[in-house]
Amino acid sequence: MELIEALRATLGRDHVLTGADAKRYGREWTGLYSWTPRAVLRPADTAEVSACMRLAHEAGVAVVPVSGNTGLAGGTTAEGVLMLSLERMNSIREIRPAARIAIVEAGVVLSKLHEAVDARNLAFPLFFGARGSAMIGGNLSTNAGGSNVLRYGNTRALCLGLEVVLADGRVMDLMSELHKDNSGLDLKDLFIGAEGTLGIITAAVLKLVPKPRAHATAMVAAPALPAALDLLNRLQEATGGAVEAFEFMPRVYMQRLAAVHPDWRPAFEEIPEVSILIEVGATAPRDVTPGPDGTVPVVALLQDTLAEMLEQGLITDAVVAASEAQRQEMWARREAAAEITLSRHPLVNCDIAVPLDQVATFLERIHARLPAIDPGAETLTVSHLGDGNLHFTVYPTSADAPLADKITETVEDVVAELRGSFSAEHGIGVSKLATMSRRKDPVALDVMRAVKAALDPKNILNPGKLIP
Amino acid sequence: MELIEALRATLGRDHVLTGADAKRYGREWTGLYSWTPRAVLRPADTAEVSACMRLAHEAGVAVVPVSGNTGLAGGTTAEGVLMLSLERMNSIREIRPAARIAIVEAGVVLSKLHEAVDARNLAFPLFFGARGSAMIGGNLSTNAGGSNVLRYGNTRALCLGLEVVLADGRVMDLMSELHKDNSGLDLKDLFIGAEGTLGIITAAVLKLVPKPRAHATAMVAAPALPAALDLLNRLQEATGGAVEAFEFMPRVYMQRLAAVHPDWRPAFEEIPEVSILIEVGATAPRDVTPGPDGTVPVVALLQDTLAEMLEQGLITDAVVAASEAQRQEMWARREAAAEITLSRHPLVNCDIAVPLDQVATFLERIHARLPAIDPGAETLTVSHLGDGNLHFTVYPTSADAPLADKITETVEDVVAELRGSFSAEHGIGVSKLATMSRRKDPVALDVMRAVKAALDPKNILNPGKLIP
Incomplete structure (x- = not known):
C-alpha cells in the first residue's frame, strides 16, 4: 500500500477513494460491465494528474482514466487497478x-x-x-x-x-x-x-x-429510405448545407417507443415505415427574421420542400414544429433510444457505419441472414442517417454467448461487404477487441501497437483497451 | 550498386533514373535548395512502391518521397540518397x-x-x-x-x-x-x-x-484591418458561413505587384492601405437563380453588405466582379504572390498563423522591432486573413546568415507572444528545423521522436526532415 499512501500524500486523503467510496466508479451505466477498482484518484489539476502518473509509472501500476463514465464499450473497466477521475477538473x-x-x-x-x-x-x-x-x-x-x-x-x-x-x-x-x-x-x-x-x-x-437563431424542425413520414435520402439532398441544396440533424427511426422503433412510453403523443396517427427527424439551423438574418405574416424564412423553406415532396408522393406525411415545446417533443422521441434499446435483454448492440447510400442495403441483407442464425431474433434500428451511422440492435432468443458472437460476426460480414465500419462512434473499449482483431487491417493494428509501445512502454495507461 | 540493380530489376531500367536523368528532381522550384540524388525511382503502382521500400529497408538506405515538388520548406532535399517519385501513379x-x-x-x-x-x-x-x-x-x-x-x-x-x-x-x-x-x-x-x-x-x-453554381467576388478597399474583419463577420452572418476566401493584400503588396506587372490593371486608382479579395460560393437555388433584373441573389447579398459598409464609412471602395473574366483578374493579383515574393533577394520567408484578431497586432509589433535589427529591411505581407495566416517576408539589407536568423527569431518571438504558430501551412521540411527545436513544446518533440522511431526504426524515410 506504499503507492496508495504516496497518492494520498499527493492528493489528500479525501481524493484517493477505496472500498465502498470507490464503488460507484465500478460500473458502466448500462450495467453490462462492473469491476472493483483498487482505488479512485481525484486530482484537482494538471499538476496533480502528472504527480499521480509519475507515481503509478514508477510502480508500474495501471491507471484507467474516467470522466463522465457514459461510455458503451467497457472503456473504463478497471478491475484491481487505479482509476483516475477528471471530475474535479471542471473549470x-x-x-x-x-x-x-x-x-x-x-x-x-x-x-x-x-x-x-x-x-x-x-x-x-x-x-x-x-x-x-x-x-x-x-x-x-x-x-x-x-x-x-x-x-x-x-x-x-x-x-x-x-x-x-x-x-x-x-x-x-x-x-x-x-x-x-x-x-x-x-x-x-x-x-x-x-x-x-x-x-x-x-x-x-x-x-x-x-448559435442558430432559428431552427426548422420536422417529423417526416416516408415509405422507404431512398425517399428520405432524396429529402436530405433537396434540403441540403435548398439551405446551402444547413441541415444539422437527420435521424431515422423505422417502424419497429416507433412501436417500441409506444410500448415503453404509452402516454407519449405519437408522431403520426399510423406509424409509417420510415420516420425522419430533421432539423435545420439558421443564423443569417434573411433566414431568421420573420416575414410580414410572422413566418420564419428557414421554416418556410422546410415547409416548401416538404410540400413539394408530399405533392410528388415521395413522402406521405410531415409535421413541422410550431413551437419550442413541439420541437422538444420531437427530440424526446429520438433521445429515448438508449432507454428503449436497453429495456430488453439479452441484446447484441452494434454501432456501425456504411456509405450513406448503402443503409437500406445493409438492413435488407442483415434481415435476410439473421433468420438462419436465430429465427426468433428481433431487431431495433435507430440511425444518424445523414452520416450513414446505424445503432443496430439484435435481441436473440437466448443469452447464449456463441449465438451472440455469431450474430456479431454476421453483422460485421455485411458491414465489410459494404465497405463500412464496425465501430462508427461508440469506440472499441473492451467490447469490440475481438472485432478489431478480426476486421481491422493487420498492418494498421501493428502500427497501433508500435505507437502504443513507444508512448506507454510499461503499458500502464488503460491497458487492454482499444488495441487487441 | 547492388541495390540499384535490384531496383532496376523491380521497376525496369527506365524507371530508375540516375545521373543527368535524375537532375530535374534535384532542385526545389524556388531555387533555395538543390541536391544530387543517388537515384530517382518511379514506381507504377503500390506494389512497386512496396517492393522499393523492402529493398531500401533491407539495405538501410534512405528514401525521400516526392510528387509535384512544389514545396517551400526543403522537404524533398535528398543529397546522395534515393528519391521515390509518385508521378506515374496518376490515376x-x-x-x-x-x-x-x-x-x-x-x-x-x-x-x-x-x-x-x-x-x-x-x-x-x-x-x-x-x-x-x-x-x-x-x-x-x-x-x-x-x-x-x-x-x-x-x-x-x-x-x-x-x-x-x-x-x-x-x-x-x-x-x-x-x-x-x-x-x-x-x-x-x-x-x-x-x-x-x-x-x-x-x-x-x-x-x-x-460545386458552387455562383460566385460573388469582390475587391474591397479598407482603411485598416479591423474594418476588414468586420466585413468578414458581416458576410459570414449574411451568408450563413459561405465565405470561401478572404485574402488580404496590404499597400506594399499592391505596390510591388504594380512594379512586377506594370501592364496589369490596378484594383483601385489609388492603392488603399488594405485590399481584400473576398469570394462567396453558393449552391442553393435561392442564391444562384437570377432575379427578374438578372441579378444573382448571392451577388446582391455581397453588394448590399458592401453598400452598407461604404455608407457607414467603414470601407472606402469596392468592386464586385461582373464577369468570370473580372473574377479571374482579381484572383490573378492574389496568385502573383509567389512570383512577387521571390522576385527580390535576399529574403527571409515566414509562414505564420496568429489568432484572427491578432493579425494587426503582429504587423505592428514586428514593424516596431525590425528597425533595431536591420534599419533598411523592407517587408512584404500577403495573408489568408480569414484563417489568421500570414505569408510575411523580410528583405534584409544583406545576405548575412546571422542577420537572417535574428530576423526569424524576432518574428517567432512576436508569434509566440500572440500564441501563434511558426508554421501555418508550408510545413517544416529542413527550413524550420531550428525553429521546431526552439519553439515547439519539448514534450511534443519527444513524442514525435518516439513515434518516428517506432514506425521507422532504421530512419530511412525522409530522414532529417520535420522532426529535429
Whole structure:
C-alpha cells in the first residue's frame, strides 16, 4: 500500500477513494460491465494528474482514466487497478467569443459548456443523449459523435488544441488556438479517440460556432429510405448545407417507443415505415427574421420542400414544429433510444457505419441472414442517417454467448461487404477487441501497437483497451 | 550498386533514373535548395512502391518521397540518397458523385482532379497557386492549406481514407469512405502532414463538395484591418458561413505587384492601405437563380453588405466582379504572390498563423522591432486573413546568415507572444528545423521522436526532415 499512501500524500486523503467510496466508479451505466477498482484518484489539476502518473509509472501500476463514465464499450473497466477521475477538473477556463473558442478542463460536463456558451450566443455543436453527465475528457478520448456530426463533424473536428499527461507524468502542451498549424506530426488527433491508452487529456481548446437563431424542425413520414435520402439532398441544396440533424427511426422503433412510453403523443396517427427527424439551423438574418405574416424564412423553406415532396408522393406525411415545446417533443422521441434499446435483454448492440447510400442495403441483407442464425431474433434500428451511422440492435432468443458472437460476426460480414465500419462512434473499449482483431487491417493494428509501445512502454495507461 | 540493380530489376531500367536523368528532381522550384540524388525511382503502382521500400529497408538506405515538388520548406532535399517519385501513379481510380468521394492515387495533379470533378458538378475545394503541378500525395503529406481553408478546412479535413506504404514495405489499408469511423487510433491524421517521414502515401479517399453554381467576388478597399474583419463577420452572418476566401493584400503588396506587372490593371486608382479579395460560393437555388433584373441573389447579398459598409464609412471602395473574366483578374493579383515574393533577394520567408484578431497586432509589433535589427529591411505581407495566416517576408539589407536568423527569431518571438504558430501551412521540411527545436513544446518533440522511431526504426524515410 506504499503507492496508495504516496497518492494520498499527493492528493489528500479525501481524493484517493477505496472500498465502498470507490464503488460507484465500478460500473458502466448500462450495467453490462462492473469491476472493483483498487482505488479512485481525484486530482484537482494538471499538476496533480502528472504527480499521480509519475507515481503509478514508477510502480508500474495501471491507471484507467474516467470522466463522465457514459461510455458503451467497457472503456473504463478497471478491475484491481487505479482509476483516475477528471471530475474535479471542471473549470471552463475561458470563453472568447471573438475568437470563437472555449478553453476547458476535461471534467466539464458537456451540457454545462452548452449553457455557458449559449449565454454568449454561441454553440458547442456536440449533441447526444448523455450530454447531462458526459464530460469533455471522455468526449475527446472517444471522439464522440452524436446528432450534429452531419453539419459540424465529430469531436475531433471541434477541437483545436489539447493538454495531455503522458504515461510517465510529463505534460504535453498542444493548446493551439489556431485553425492552421503545420508544426510537426499531428499529435492532437492521435490522442483524440485513443480512449486513454496513450495519455490523459486534461484540457482542450474547443471550437464554437454561432448559435442558430432559428431552427426548422420536422417529423417526416416516408415509405422507404431512398425517399428520405432524396429529402436530405433537396434540403441540403435548398439551405446551402444547413441541415444539422437527420435521424431515422423505422417502424419497429416507433412501436417500441409506444410500448415503453404509452402516454407519449405519437408522431403520426399510423406509424409509417420510415420516420425522419430533421432539423435545420439558421443564423443569417434573411433566414431568421420573420416575414410580414410572422413566418420564419428557414421554416418556410422546410415547409416548401416538404410540400413539394408530399405533392410528388415521395413522402406521405410531415409535421413541422410550431413551437419550442413541439420541437422538444420531437427530440424526446429520438433521445429515448438508449432507454428503449436497453429495456430488453439479452441484446447484441452494434454501432456501425456504411456509405450513406448503402443503409437500406445493409438492413435488407442483415434481415435476410439473421433468420438462419436465430429465427426468433428481433431487431431495433435507430440511425444518424445523414452520416450513414446505424445503432443496430439484435435481441436473440437466448443469452447464449456463441449465438451472440455469431450474430456479431454476421453483422460485421455485411458491414465489410459494404465497405463500412464496425465501430462508427461508440469506440472499441473492451467490447469490440475481438472485432478489431478480426476486421481491422493487420498492418494498421501493428502500427497501433508500435505507437502504443513507444508512448506507454510499461503499458500502464488503460491497458487492454482499444488495441487487441 | 547492388541495390540499384535490384531496383532496376523491380521497376525496369527506365524507371530508375540516375545521373543527368535524375537532375530535374534535384532542385526545389524556388531555387533555395538543390541536391544530387543517388537515384530517382518511379514506381507504377503500390506494389512497386512496396517492393522499393523492402529493398531500401533491407539495405538501410534512405528514401525521400516526392510528387509535384512544389514545396517551400526543403522537404524533398535528398543529397546522395534515393528519391521515390509518385508521378506515374496518376490515376483517378473512381469518382462517386452520390457518395461525394474521389479515390485517387498520390501522383494525380491537383488541377487534374479539379477538372475531373468539375465535370460532375462537384468540387475538391483545395485551392492554391501551384495547383497546376502540385500532386495529391504532396498535398496530403504537407497537409496543404490555401485559399479555401476558411470554408472547407485544410487537406486533412478533406481526406477520409489513405493507403500508405511503411518503411519496411508493408502496405497499410486505411481507405475508409466513411464520415464516422472510430475503429482504433487515428492513423490517417498521423500520416497526413508527416512529410513522408512515417510512410509513403500512395492513394487516398477524398471528400468532394457541391460545386458552387455562383460566385460573388469582390475587391474591397479598407482603411485598416479591423474594418476588414468586420466585413468578414458581416458576410459570414449574411451568408450563413459561405465565405470561401478572404485574402488580404496590404499597400506594399499592391505596390510591388504594380512594379512586377506594370501592364496589369490596378484594383483601385489609388492603392488603399488594405485590399481584400473576398469570394462567396453558393449552391442553393435561392442564391444562384437570377432575379427578374438578372441579378444573382448571392451577388446582391455581397453588394448590399458592401453598400452598407461604404455608407457607414467603414470601407472606402469596392468592386464586385461582373464577369468570370473580372473574377479571374482579381484572383490573378492574389496568385502573383509567389512570383512577387521571390522576385527580390535576399529574403527571409515566414509562414505564420496568429489568432484572427491578432493579425494587426503582429504587423505592428514586428514593424516596431525590425528597425533595431536591420534599419533598411523592407517587408512584404500577403495573408489568408480569414484563417489568421500570414505569408510575411523580410528583405534584409544583406545576405548575412546571422542577420537572417535574428530576423526569424524576432518574428517567432512576436508569434509566440500572440500564441501563434511558426508554421501555418508550408510545413517544416529542413527550413524550420531550428525553429521546431526552439519553439515547439519539448514534450511534443519527444513524442514525435518516439513515434518516428517506432514506425521507422532504421530512419530511412525522409530522414532529417520535420522532426529535429
